[in-house]
Amino acid sequence: MNGFENLPFLLRDMHNVVGKERSKEFEEVDCRVMFEYFAKMKEANEDFFFSWRVDEANKLMDVVWVDARSRVAYMDFCDVVCFDATYITNHYELPFANFVGVNHHDQTILLGCALVRNEDTETYKWVMREWLECMGGVQPGGIITDQSVLMAKAIQQVLPDSRHRLCVWHILSKVPWKLLAVKKAEEVHKKMKDIVYDSFSIKEFES
Template sequence: MSENDRLKKLVLRVVKDLMDAGVKQSQIYHALASQMNGFENLPFLLKDMHNVVGKERSKEFDETDCRAMFAYFAKMKEANEDFFFLWRVDEANKLMDVIWVDARSRVAYMDFCDVVCFDATYITNHYELPFANFVGVNHQGQTILLGCALVHNEDTETYKLAMRE
């Protein structure tokens, strides 16, 4: 393992410990930048830190939460066969991404799919999985919800999966 890899692993451990103690990621990032004499000296961006921490947290995804979510999705699918959900797991069978769309939103998408905005800026859950929503605009200029997702990483592969469905 290279010295740079060891440093990144150590920083990740410190970041995770601080987050477990209740310190926000942005505060940790600013403190690291202060220690390294500026943001330009950090070996990663804040977004990179979010992604790495998100991956680590998603590995800890509580099976009970996961089962409850999928039980709810199954109930929704049973109530309306047009309810759609999709998930992706990693090689260790840990949840990475979940996408769901209710029947009403699927119909709305057929009518209002000219412009779709995908916004993954909401990191408000315990597992640090960004909540993403797909929104469009109807013929009255109103914003309408077209779908939702929890994504483990904001990368090209994840966005391709989300946009495909």
């Protein structure tokens, strides 16, 4: 025998292979469980919506789902929708995207969810098309996102009638970094927040 030390691979390599196979197995099981849950939700209420797509290897790429109550709520509260894809809290580190609105009690309401493999324009276009189809083709009056250029391109093509605006929180969160070279930066930052959050008219904001 040549001996363990002469093997053409390391123990670490074996662990990597085993890890990948286990991850693949877990992914297949989790996907099956997820779609079984979606099927039960659809059986309980035919207005529950879900859609997915796979790649050439028949591996799940992206999935969108919308609760029946969310579809009903959207018809009344489609004025402004926030689209966010900054959450990565799941085991597979897939970005979790969501559509969120506000009801007549100033409460946030969930209007749709998605798990996406890639954060690119084509993926966002697919998610938005599926979500828009679910909502009967009714585009929101306005849509708020972070400063992602990829999202902006998708919105221009899929939601051309929606007014696109950037999230003020994301904008103001970058202000301290932009003001590093400015004297009395904290004072300037506070003044900017006061102007943004406490102005109730265009005239008041500009003055």
